[in-house]
Amino acid sequence: MAHSSRRPLRGPLALAAALMALLAACSSTSSSGSSSATASSSAQPGVASGTLTGAMSSGAIDTMDPNRWYFAVTWGLANAMCTTLVRYADQPDAAGTQLTAGTANMPVISSDGLTYTFTLRPGARFSNGTPITGQDIKYTFMRLMNPAIDTGTGYYFTNVIGAPASPAGKSNTIAGIVATTNTVTFHLSAPDGAFLYKAALPTTCPVPTGTPMKSQESGTLEMNYASGPYKLQSYQPSRQIVMVFNKNYDQTLGVRGHVAKFVFNIGIQASQAALEIQAGQLDFQTSNLATADIIRISHNAALAGQVHQSPRPETTYLFLNNEVAPFNNVDVRKAVNYAIDRTAIEEQWGGPLVGTVTSQIMVPGALGYAPYSAYPNTPNLTQAKALMTASGVKLPINTSLRAQNDAPGFMNMAQVIKSNLAAIGINVTVIGSPNSVNSSFISNPASHTPMGIEPWSLDFPDAEALINTGMDPATPNAAPNLTRFGDAAFIPAFNAAAAALGAKRAQLYETLDKNLMTQVAPYAPIFNARWYDFVSTRVGGYTYSVAMDAINYNTLYVK
């Protein structure tokens, strides 16, 4: 009896033994592990060796069409696979926001600021060896503005003469872009102080003339027509991206690229990726480190050399709909700014380790930033209540606040704001929804969302990318203008700042930032986030690109 009852176990035991043998055999050849790369102690100019394996969260890739990409992760890839007319220097921190020659030399700008002439550099070519021409550049700009392609960055070029007619289908060319084989000239209808930043947007990544005016998602463009130090080798959507050194990249355009191959495994959660990096199974991840991991890893002295932090070009703010009661009343908006406890709200995000409390619009590192404090970090209820009284609104007020509920921190921040505003007679109902739903809802002016918490990353390191793009009073119904700010009195100041150049531009934006917050308080800034990367001991040459809000792959090498 005893024997017979054990017999059925033979099957599972045998299976387990076989599996263990199999696992033992497999353990030395894990495909997840970092590859055994050729080691080097420092980056060698023009020499690329070794493989680095990175983790990417699901949904990090919005598109593989170079003229469409918009997410930070794809911008990071763009920085490696593309060379735009002018590009950002491969330097850390603020130095990385400086523009340098890309496929073209720095342009000749006319004295009136209306004409930009770029001369292409001799080494500018695609990864298949074909030279990049001025006609390719013109075609690229026409393509990125085409409604079938445009993900929103076409908006930045509407001041190029003839540009609005092209996407509207009224012209099959853009008269303001004149191309020859090795030059391209842009004629603007009005001066644009940020035009060079816009010419460095990753969506201006050159594509050859004749590329279909239809989204190309297979990765073919990055395989054959990459223009950066790397090109795409393979792309399996939702699975894996392999990027390899582009041997046709001319290092005279800038010494960049020191790794033979990057493998990006898609669909790995940030926390799991951090564990894998610590376990030596992975080299880096493309997402910002999760707050819990920042705290855990930052307190481990043994890992200090593997953690890198940088200020992000991002602000997280409480938007107040200027068209919806009670936030159509400036005194109420100011009262909210006095009543909220920014320090406590930021604590819910992770505290000073992951961000810096702010009450101004502009973010550190961008042109036009001059630090000042318009409102306190902790509540001033006396001032807030006085403003509520002055506003003349009848209390209590019932309103709602929307926030995303599929990322940690947002709903907790919303609860702190709810508690803060109750003290001044504003009863808040917090509504949470996944980011995809929340962002679509609040972007829709017809939703009349009274307020919500939203992070905003700059498309380029200039005040225009936050102030004009995010709250242009001339377009209160534009999707990014979540506050629906439409105070016409501010339109001249917005336009003047956008047209100005250099020091004058910075000064105008500094003034505008202060005037907006102190005079009309369109929203309540909360904090500027920090970027954290945790990399394996094999990763050398780490640099965070402030402009791309991502790791700079061009400087990495395998130790």
Next chain:
Amino acid sequence: MIRLAGTRILGALAQILVVTLLAWLLFYVIAKFTGASPAQRIAGKTASPAQIALVAKSLGLNQPYWKQYLVFLGRLLHGNFGFSYVQSRPVSQILWPALRATASLVLGAAVIWLAIALPVGAYGGLRPRSFGDVAGRVIAILGMSIPVFWLAPVIAYQFGYEPTQGRLLGLPILPVGTQLFPITGYVDFGQNPAQWAYHLFLPWITLAVGFAAVYIRFVRTLTAEQLAEDYTRTARAKGASTRRVLIRHVGRNVLPSVTVLLGADVATALTGVFFVETVFAIPGIGYTGLSAIENLDYPVITAVIIVAAVIAVIANTVVDIAHMGLDPRIRHVPDA
């Protein structure tokens, strides 16, 4: 039997049609209710209302709902689930690899949970209140109590990460740097069968624990019930060995019930393993659905819902027909 099976299959087809319609409608109702616009998502955050409208038009989202549904149904009849808004490729190209990955996970786990539950449950039924039975029941209660969203990261941590630090279950018994299991990742069977099994081992165990616990209790109860029946006592009285009684007599009565449960559980697992898939980064159907929801990729979301519903209906139908084959009492139900 054939008539009964035919009726069951016709019923299943009707269910699939209804479920398809409901799944499609449900999502559109939710989308309408929340105001979440895929066109906005695709057009980008700086897009103007005109650009958003243009994208909506190109996707056919400006059409009346009934028209969109008819277009959808027409495509579906040709096996076309539409085009992913986010990945810009046919949904079927996304769905089938995902389905293969999930099937790898679930079927492998099912083998493990059955391999554990059948002997342990049968032993418990055969030797109630013995040490082995009590141990089996304690393990079963633990298995049922541990939520998979907790178990998955713990298993990944204990068997994926800890060995690299020289520890196994907290004990410093391994050399530092031991790569026992990958923490995440998936390799296709066709690409490398050994790596496929190696990468799936921890997910299989994670998924199998909860189901094994349920099956241990189920098999134990059924076995104990059958052993108390007159026919088993008669078999024993006639000198049949315990093994013969268990396999030839008890087993034949226990297996149909286990099969029914297995069919339902495999169907549930195929469509509900997103925790395991997410933690271990397996690009399966749950992971695909979740990723599509994050990106408001309507065609993929709708396809995942429909495929999940169809799997459930097909699994139940197959189980019912198999049950008819295994249990003569069912296939001999008089026509009524």
